[in-house]
Amino acid sequence: MLTHTAARRPRTILLTFAGRRDRMTLLTYYVERAIERGLIDEWHVWDFARNTADKEWLRQRFPVTQTTPSNSLEYFPHQRRLALGGKRTVLRCSVASRSDAHLGLRRVDGEGPSYEIVIGGWNNQASALRAFDDAQSLADVTARDPLHQPLAIAATPDILPEFGFANVEAEFGVGEIKVFVQGREALNASIPIPPGTFDVLYRTGYGSNGEWLFPETEEAPARLFVRGPSTDYPPGAMFYNSAYQYYGANVDRYQNDIFLKCDDDIVFFDLDRLAEFIDFRRRNTGYFLLSANVVNNGVCAYFQQASGAIPPGFDDYEMPRGGMCGSLWGSGAKAQRLHEFFLKNTAAFRDAARAPICWTERVSINFISWLGADLTHIPDIMSDDEHDLCYGVRKRSRKVNAIYPRFLASHLSFWKQDAEMDIDRILSGYRALADRELHARAPRKEPPEQEEAPISLSA
Numbered sequence: 001m002l003t004h005t006a007a008r009r010p011r012t013i014l015l016t017f018a019g020r021r022d023r024m025t026l027l028t029y030y031v032e033r034a035i036e037r038g039l040i041d042e043w044h045v046w047d048f049a050r051n052t053a054d055k056e057w058l059r060q061r062f063p064v065t066q067t068t069p070s071n072s073l074e075y076f077p078h079q080r081r082l083a084l085g086g087k088r089t090v091l092r093c094s095v096a097s098r099s100d101a102h103l104g105l106r107r108v109d110g111e112g113p114s115y116e117i118v119i120g121g122w123n124n125q126a127s128a129l130r131a132f133d134d135a136q137s138l139a140d141v142t143a144r145d146p147l148h149q150p151l152a153i154a155a156t157p158d159i160l161p162e163f164g165f166a167n168v169e170a171e172f173g174v175g176e177i178k179v180f181v182q183g184r185e186a187l188n189a190s191i192p193i194p195p196g197t198f199d200v201l202y203r204t205g206y207g208s209n210g211e212w213l214f215p216e217t218e219e220a221p222a223r224l225f226v227r228g229p230s231t232d233y234p235p236g237a238m239f240y241n242s243a244y245q246y247y248g249a250n251v252d253r254y255q256n257d258i259f260l261k262c263d264d265d266i267v268f269f270d271l272d273r274l275a276e277f278i279d280f281r282r283r284n285t286g287y288f289l290l291s292a293n294v295v296n297n298g299v300c301a302y303f304q305q306a307s308g309a310i311p312p313g314f315d316d317y318e319m320p321r322g323g324m325c326g327s328l329w330g331s332g333a334k335a336q337r338l339h340e341f342f343l344k345n346t347a348a349f350r351d352a353a354r355a356p357i358c359w360t361e362r363v364s365i366n367f368i369s370w371l372g373a374d375l376t377h378i379p380d381i382m383s384d385d386e387h388d389l390c391y392g393v394r395k396r397s398r399k400v401n402a403i404y405p406r407f408l409a410s411h412l413s414f415w416k417q418d419a420e421m422d423i424d425r426i427l428s429g430y431r432a433l434a435d436r437e438l439h440a441r442a443p444r445k446e447p448p449e450q451e452e453a454p455i456s457l458s459a
Helices: 021-036 052-061 135-139 241-249 271-283 298-307 332-344 346-351 372-377 385-390 392-397 423-439
Strands: 012-018 042-047 065-068 076-084 089-097 101-107 114-120 126-132 152-155 166-173 176-181 184-189 196-203 210-213 222-225 258-263 266-269 287-295 357-359 367-371 400-411
Touching: 012 021, 021 052, 021 266, 021 271, 021 423, 042 052, 076 089, 089 101, 089 196, 101 135, 101 166, 114 135, 114 176, 126 135, 126 176, 126 184, 152 184, 196 210, 241 372, 258 266, 258 271, 266 423, 271 287, 271 367, 271 400, 287 298, 287 332, 287 385, 287 392, 298 400, 332 346, 332 423, 346 400, 367 372, 372 392, 385 392
Parallel strands: 012 042, 012 258, 042 222, 065 222, 287 400
Antiparallel strands: 065 210, 076 196, 089 166, 089 210, 101 114, 101 196, 114 126, 126 152, 166 176, 176 184, 258 367, 266 400, 287 367, 357 400
16 A cells, blocks of 8 residues: 555655754754755654744644654544545554554534544553544544543454554444454444544554555655654663664665754755765765864864865864864854854855865764664664764764764754853844845856865874
């Protein structure tokens, strides 16, 4: 039904751990242009927002949700409405969940109830159909009467597989609802369905993360990923492990793809050289991580000054010890000066770009790329993903990391810098740069990149 198991062409997938709205606006603008140019196939936006306002913005801005969390009963809307009454109608989807896959039909017109279909509830032992006279009781589980009885319930032990997707078909006929999972009948309820239009909702919860694929949104490039901790996670595991675990568990689906990962406060990247960066990444499998040449990144700033993009008399950008922290990382004033210099001298940074730089120490992972084939080296649990990707994971892959100077990106700030920076002023400058870059000219026509040998192994 869907292509979650079918062979497909290699994709370029961008990951962003989101989402500070005030920081992401420029990134969203650049990524949309990259998608329009066919440079990025999918944008996986991971909801790691820290406040309600940012979470709500993510749901509005990225309405297609691909994964649903284990630790929430929140319903997510499908981008399709269902008209029922008078003829047979089928709702199709695929879901990967160990238990508790829920489909909601929230009535938006006509007289009658809203409905909820539970597949593999009660620890994957039963399935059920519920009706709610009040649509609010469907969407808000806490508002329900705890003694509310289902219209139908059936024993369906292990109907959802532990691994992989199950194809689901919900048939709505005249006076009946049938639900099939992998061709097996899970529910058969003889009930009249008053005609009307319904929002389609979906969720998991009760300790089960879920992944959902619908035919109508299968080709949507931007998808929101919302996941909770797995039940087997140790206490205190860092939030981002859920993302790495997801890709590692699905390496068969992603092993031929190229991954880009950028911070949510990337405020510029060079669209005209993104294709070149991706092509270099694809052809050079001997690197584990490939980093963009990032403005406001301690290691990159050292090489930017060494290449002449930053003149010797303009601050001093030392090589951070072991690639970590350093004076730029700790100084908002220094970062402010660097951003303002870059905004006035963007061409100098482009023109000074040179051959790839092999790098075996730590580097801030503000904008990086890896191959899907290397997902097997990334563990489920990392206490510091930047450290582990630069050292332990790289060594397990028996590869080196590198910086690609020809592809520029700009990183707004590290937490240590924020208090000293005029963020609004910097963002205003980058908005003006985006206007010049994306509106005032066509993409530059450049000669094909020549293959060059890496120039160094360390500072």
